[in-house]
Amino acid sequence: MTVLVVSVMPPADAFGTSTDRGGPPRSGPPTAGESPPADAPAPPVAYAGEPLLTAKFVPPERPHAYVHRQRLTDRLATAATGPLTLITGPAGAGKTTLAASWARTGPLPGPLVWLTLDSCESAHADFWAYVLEGFRRTLRTTPRETAGHRGPGGLPVTGRVEHSRLIHLAALLERLPRPPVLVLDGFDRVRAREVAADLEFLLAHAGPGLRLVLTSRVDPLLPLHRYRAEDRLAEIRAADLAFTPYETAALLDRHRLSPTPATVGLLTRRTEGWAAGLRLCALAMRQSGDPDAVARTFAASPHAVADYLLTEVLDAQPAALRDLLLHLSILDHVHPDLARALTGRPDTAELLDRLVRRNVFVTRLPGTVWCRLHPLFAQVLQAQLHHRRPGLAPRLHHRAARWFAAAGDADRAVSHAAAAGDWRYAADEAVRTLLLGRLLTAPGSEGLHRLLSRMPADVPGAGPALVAGACALYRHDAAGCRERLTAAARQLGEGGSGRTPETALVHALLSLVCAPLAPGQDDRGLRQRADQAARRIGALMERVPRPLVERHPELAALRCAGLAHVLLRTGELDAARRYFTRATGPDDGPHDDRATGRLRHAALGLLAVTESLRGELTAATDHATAALALADRTGLTPHRRSGAGHLALAIVAHGRGAHQDAQRHLTRAEQCPDTRHDPTLHVECALLRARLHLARGRWEAARSTLDDCGPAPSAWSAERLAVARSAAALARGDTVAALAAAPAAPAAPAAPAGTNDTAPAALARARAHLAAGHPDRALRHLAPLDGAALSRPDLIGSLLVRAHAAVLTGVPATARELLARALDAARPEQLRAPFTEAGPWLRVLLDGTGDRTGPATGHIWFGVRWGDGRSAAGTPYLVEPLSRRERQVLAGAARLLSADEIAEELCLSPNTVKTHLKTIYRKLGVSRRREAVDRGRELHLL
Incomplete structure (x- = not known):
């Protein structure tokens, strides 16, 4: 029944x-109105x-x-x-x-x-x-x-x-x-x-x-x-009675209103589908010339429903319940013990049960003793609290802050302390509970930043200074962060007031994270200070209570990411890759994206940048794609996303010869705030843009891009800029300027590679000498690289410079052998950029004899060779061309036709079409139809 x-x-x-x-x-x-019969x-x-x-x-x-x-x-x-x-x-x-x-x-x-x-x-x-x-x-x-x-x-x-x-x-x-x-x-x-x-x-x-x-x-x-x-x-x-967004839209339409879908969603969420609230808002919107503005105001303020809620709900309750509701108005969630702490009444649990049973806009969270107030009703109650009991609200917030602090809920403790105006306590509590780490790592930390950034600038103490520094770092204001860290250090040094392991840990973490963002620091000193800070952080984490550290997995991730960022800035790519990998956590392990999602997103992108600079293009693509997917999954807003992932994909696309993709990803990378505020990323964006200009023959644009980059943040970045300026001069045929722009050789010519005389600098000098017609000098600059562990791009560059020298000295057999070795080194990552940027001499070496058994043999991945030895983009490619029939089959695949449909259109058998497709895949160096179509468009075959 x-x-x-x-x-x-x-x-x-x-x-x-x-x-x-x-x-x-x-x-x-x-x-009604009808008279009854007589x-x-x-x-x-x-x-x-x-x-x-x-x-x-x-x-x-x-x-x-x-x-x-x-x-x-x-x-x-x-x-x-x-x-x-x-x-x-x-x-x-x-x-x-x-x-x-x-x-x-x-x-x-x-x-x-x-x-x-x-x-x-x-x-x-x-x-x-x-x-x-x-x-x-x-x-x-x-x-x-x-x-x-x-x-x-x-x-x-x-x-x-x-x-x-x-x-x-x-x-x-x-x-x-x-x-x-x-x-x-x-x-x-x-x-x-x-x-x-x-x-x-x-x-x-x-x-x-x-x-x-x-x-x-x-x-x-x-x-x-x-x-x-x-x-x-x-x-x-x-x-069940709550209005859905569709029903809200119908209600507003009945009032002859045509709000935007965003307005409908806002009203539905804010009223939680409460029918009377929606109707009152609709009436207010009809009386206004700007209904959407009224809706936004209603969503932020409950004035349109205040009289209704006061008359029908609040004033209809007994005095004890009215008083309890006013006290609870400052809370978003209510626990019976918390209600007892605010009111001093021992019967708050029973009163809360009565409110829930009476449907007084107080509902119990399923499976708990916690309750929540309807947000509109809570705002009406807050206004009544200020009107009927002036001065009580700050005292209630003060009690709530202490209760939440004792309960271990740092977020609400800090929020209520701030609402009470007790900023010193709020800041100290944020530092004591290590809340500031999550400000820098969690995807949803915008609310915490809005709360803490309201703190007045003149609040004394180390805690407030650290909070202000973290907020500045959140806004990418590295200079402001360093200023506040200096103030905090001064406070901690004056009598040791406020010096606790937690305070020292937060100070060390912020210092480490902020370090690579400062301009013009000595590389050696920066690395030493970073190592010291990392060791200090490890020691301090041992002194902090273990349960607190375990609740904050972002601390260890911040430590690794900060040190890795310093290593990237100083050009120590191997070490940077190791620490970025640690910062992202295990690939197959659990991750708490609510606490570290934003940090993992940035660390994955920076890891991809590090790998792309080393020529590890496949790994860089995987990590950059994971970084972008993580940002989408965690709902990061555009101004909180890192551009490192897009920058890595741009470097990969350029390395493989896909310049349009490189341009697209680079533009998206430059739209992110960190690529503008991070000196290292800013330089890498400028370097890649200059290389893209050079690929199109725009020498002046490349030089202008490099000149507008500004001062280099480190010796490593300065050297990379010098190498790029030398390459730009070579591209326009100015060997004198190329030699002048190339990094100077070290005083000791036998210095090992990777210390004073790095491989890119030696290669830049060697290329400039080769362009000037001095192969012997070029080879002398390459001598320190013999036997050194080089990255893939540097190894390929070294082999190509030696091959060029062999061409100039009249030893073509040696040149072809060196070219074959370079192609073998490039094949695993399909790295084309070193070849396309090598200059016209390479085309002569490749196509001068037309010998199919030359260095191009077995390197189908590189591209398609036309009769003049050039691709449609103007760069040399080294594989067999597609036949006319193969190009027709590829065109059908691009139109998404099946093998049977292509066969019918070309009057072929389906098996013949499948054979042609396999040959196309082999010649283009791909394994799937979609990749073949993309490659065909890139080579202008379609």
């Missing part, structure tokens, strides 16, 4: 007519002697701009086929509207008895007088036993319905052909406990002859748990 609670009743003539004591058939009570009997009276009001037996009219919600009326119709239906929700949730709509549109299982209740029917006898009269009006017949014995003047002789009357009513209901639907609207207004007991008896003994629907703000005093277990209860709760 099912119990339904709703307040709706169709007109009386919707139900069948019957005679009342032999009288003529009637279709229902007189309508011979009509006197209107019935309640037990208190007052006439029964006809309006209470009629469902209310639909409100203006009513939105029919079929999902709810269907659910109510299904529920009403059972014995009991309960519709509960807070004021304005749409309980009565739903019941009335269903009563008017049906379908109904039987005749409707509608009764709108108010406080007048709180007495037991009055309630049953109205219920029995409702049955009489609908059924047109009642057993004499249910009418009660009346004394003089028609008044009953007793003050309550005797039990025998309920027995006779239950017997009558059992005999009816169709079960009537009794809708009691506003059942929470009935205070008499006997009424619930009588309804329970009636439900138990009427059998299938009654369908009871109750609308109420609170659960009735019925054994609902037993009804649920027996499947006799259907419930429609506040969450």
Whole structure:
């Protein structure tokens, strides 16, 4: 059986007519304003002697701009086929509207008895007088036993319905052909406990002859748990009554409003689908010339619904509950112990239970003792708190901050301390709980930054200085961070005030992370200070309580990422790669992206940049792609994303000869804030853009890009800029300028590679000498590289310089051998850039003899060779060209045709097409159709 609670009743003539004591058939009570016939009997009276009001037996009219919600009326119709239906929700949730709509549109299982209740029917006898009269009006017949014995003047002789009357009513209901639907609207207004007991008896003994629907703000005093277990209860709760975004849009449309989807979503989220709030907002929007602005204001301020909530909700509560609600208004989530700490009342748990049961816009979080207030109601309560109890709010926030701090909830402790204006405590608590690490690593740290950045600049102490420094670093303001770190160090040094392991740890972490962002530091000194800071951080983490460290996995990640960033800046790519890998965590292990997602995103991108500079293009692509995917997965906003991943993909695309892809990724990288504020990334973006200009023959643009780059942040970056300037001079044929721009040779010519005389610098000098016609000098500059462990690009560059020297000295066999070795080294990563940038001499070496057994043999990955030894892009390629038929098959694949469709179009067999596709894959050095199409477009074959 099912119990339904709703307040709706169709007109009386919707139900069948019957005679009342032999009288003529009637279709229902007189309508409003209609005079009763002269011979009509006197209107019935309640037990208190007052006439029964006809309006209470009629469902209310639909409100203006009513939105029919079929999902709810269907659910109510299904529920009403059972014995009991309960519709509960807070004021304005749409309980009565739903019941009335269903009563008017049906379908109904039987005749409707509608009764709108108010406080007048709180007495037991009055309630049953109205219920029995409702049955009489609908059924047109009642057993004499249910009418009660009346004394003089028609008044009953007793003050309550005797039990025998309920027995006779239950017997009558059992005999009816169709079960009537009794809708009691506003059942929470009935205070008499006997009424619930009588309804329970009636439900138990009427059998299938009654369908009871109750609308109420609170659960009735019925054994609902037993009804649920027996499947006799259907419930429609506040969450079910909430408007969906689609329904919100329909409601606004009924008010002749056309808001944007964003406005609809904002209103739905802010009101949580509360019907009355949405209607009040719609009315306010109609009266304004800018409905969207009103919606945004409503979403930020509850003024449009304040009067409703105050009158219908707050003022309707007893004094104890009103006082508790005002105290709780400062909270987003409420625990009974927290409520006790704010109010000093020992009975707060019981009062909270009453608020939840009464649907006073307080709901319990599932499976916990925690509760939450509706956000609009909380804002109204906050305004009333300031109005009725001025000066209390700061004291409440102060108590809440201490309670949350003791409970280990640092976020809320800091938030309430800030709301209380106690910034010194808020900052010290953020440092003590190591909250600042998450500010720099978590994807959703914008709210924490907004909170902490409100702190006044003149708050004394080391904690506030560290908080200000972390906020500056969050904004990529490295100079501001260093200034605040200096102030914090001064505070910690003056008598050791505030010096704790946590404070020292935060100071060391911020110093390490900030170090590689400072301009113009000595590489050796920077590396030494970074090593010292990393060791100090490790020692301090041992002194901090282990549970606290375990709750903050971002600390170890920050340490590794900071040291890796320093190593990247100083050009120690092998070591930088190791530490960036540690910062990203294990590839197959769990990651807490809520705590470290933003840091892992940046570290993966920087790891990819490090690998791309070493020529490890496959690994760089994988890590850069993972960095971008992580940013999407964690919802990082554009101004919080790192450009390192896009920069790495741009370097990879340039290295493989895909200049358009390189340009696209580089543009996206330069739009990210860190590539503008990080000196190392800024230089790498400028270097790549200059190389792209050179690839298109734009020498002046390349030189201008390098000149506009600004001062180099480190000796390693300065050397890379010098190498690029030398390459730009060589591209325009100015060997003198190329020699002048190349990094100078070290004083000791035998210095080992990788210390003073790095491989890129030696190669730049060697290329300049070769261009000037001095191969012997070029080879002398390469001598220190013999036997050195070189990166892939440097190894290929060294082999190509030696091959060029062999060409100039007339040893073509040696040149071809060296070229073949260079191609073998480039093949695993398909690294084309060193060859395409080598100059016209390489084309002569490749195509001078036309020998198919030369150095190009076996290097299909490199590209397509045309008759003039050039690709359509103007660069030499080294593999067999596609036949005319193969190009036709490739064109069909580009149009997404299947093998059978290509075969039919070209009059070939499907097997022949498949054979052509395999040959195309081999010649283009790919393994899939999509890659073949992309490669064909890159080579202008399509």
